Amino acid sequence: MATIYDVAAKANVSAMTVSRVINNTGKISDKTRAKVKRVMEELHYVPNQNARNLVLQQTKLLFLLITDITNPFYTTLARGAEDAARKHGYRLLFGNSDENLEKESEYIQTILMSRVDGALLAPAGDPSLPHLQALRQHNIPFVMLDREVPGMESDIVLGDSKEGARLLIEHLVSQGHERIAMVNGSSSISSARLRLQGYKEGLKLGGLAFDDAYVYETSFGSISDLSEMEAWLDHLSPVPTAILTGNNILAVEILKLLRSRNLSVPRDISVVCFDDLGPYSDIEPFLTVAAQQAYQFGYMGMSMLIERIGDRESELPWHKIVLPAELQIRRSVRRLRT
Numbered sequence: 001m002a003t004i005y006d007v008a009a010k011a012n013v014s015a016m017t018v019s020r021v022i023n024n025t026g027k028i029s030d031k032t033r034a035k036v037k038r039v040m041e042e043l044h045y046v047p048n049q050n051a052r053n054l055v056l057q058q059t060k061l062l063f064l065l066i067t068d069i070t071n072p073f074y075t076t077l078a079r080g081a082e083d084a085a086r087k088h089g090y091r092l093l094f095g096n097s098d099e100n101l102e103k104e105s106e107y108i109q110t111i112l113m114s115r116v117d118g119a120l121l122a123p124a125g126d127p128s129l130p131h132l133q134a135l136r137q138h139n140i141p142f143v144m145l146d147r148e149v150p151g152m153e154s155d156i157v158l159g160d161s162k163e164g165a166r167l168l169i170e171h172l173v174s175q176g177h178e179r180i181a182m183v184n185g186s187s188s189i190s191s192a193r194l195r196l197q198g199y200k201e202g203l204k205l206g207g208l209a210f211d212d213a214y215v216y217e218t219s220f221g222s223i224s225d226l227s228e229m230e231a232w233l234d235h236l237s238p239v240p241t242a243i244l245t246g247n248n249i250l251a252v253e254i255l256k257l258l259r260s261r262n263l264s265v266p267r268d269i270s271v272v273c274f275d276d277l278g279p280y281s282d283i284e285p286f287l288t289v290a291a292q293q294a295y296q297f298g299y300m301g302m303s304m305l306i307e308r309i310g311d312r313e314s315e316l317p318w319h320k321i322v323l324p325a326e327l328q329i330r331r332s333v334r335r336l337r338t
Contacts, residue, residue, distance in 0.1 A: 072278025169202025176337025
């Protein structure tokens with residue numbers, strides 16, 4: 001039975017080139033590709049997956065590390081990543097950091113030990129830099145999602161956080177709101193910083209002053225104790241007529257808090273958020289949101305990763321994709337101006 005090395009010898013190419021023809025990866029001329037395929041036919045060569053992976057030094061395993069699997073954004077993103085991985089013959093391992101650097105560090109060690117071919121990950125925040133440096137030092141290709149980390153260049157897929165937040169504030173201002181608060185994620189996360197910038201820019205364009213007392217910073221994840229947020233809301237004077245939340249999880253937390261105080265949305269206070277609520281928004285379309293293309297985040301990010309793995313020997317420039325957010329106007333904003 002012919003081997004990959006037999007094909008390489010007769011075609012006068014390397015075994016790596018034969019593997020790239022089989023896997024349809026890498027930059028190979030049409031002439032070389034045709035020659036290799038012709039020799040494969042002549043020798044009746046049948047590719048062996050294990051041998052193919054050995055030559056390519058691949059396991060056909062990829063790792064997806066996200067920050068919060070309970071967030072519908074990441075759930076949909078994961079589906080897009082899996083679909084792209086399976087399309088290219090890869091299997092997907094999964095980790096959930098819960099926005100926790102220690103847990104993220106443990107998963108980075110898992111990635112390094114499991115010999116995966118690459119990783120698609122949403123960093124916990126700016127302090128994730130040493131984790132990313134460890135991947136780079138061990139030559140593990142990776143693509144970042146949703147968040148940039150200062151000091152690390154890589155392929156990345158981002159949402160237009162600044163513009164999405166600005167659109168939400170612009171909508172609130174158009175409805176007569178002048179006292180708009182914001183509940184946001186940690187300033188150590190690039191997307192949270194950009195959403196805050198969009199909030200400020202929207203206020204400025206609407207002729208409104210920024211007051212940092214109206215911004216509450218917390219985690220992007222679920223909050224077990226809402227007492228501090230409640231105290232912040234109680235001390236705001238004058239009381240805001242609307243609140244922008246930095247993501248959908250925080251929107252749910254705000255709605256819980258308002259409900260516990262017998263406040264109705266939008267009758268008593270309006271709420272808008274960055275990110276949609278996933279499948280629940282189709283069942284009960286309520287919140288006005290800046291919806292992101294969650295599935296495309298995963299699918300495009302995984303496709304970029306697989307391309308990087310296939311061309312790891314070449315020095316391709318880093319790619320940055322920014323996906324726009326779409327304003328979805330629903331029923332959570334009360335019109336104050338007639």
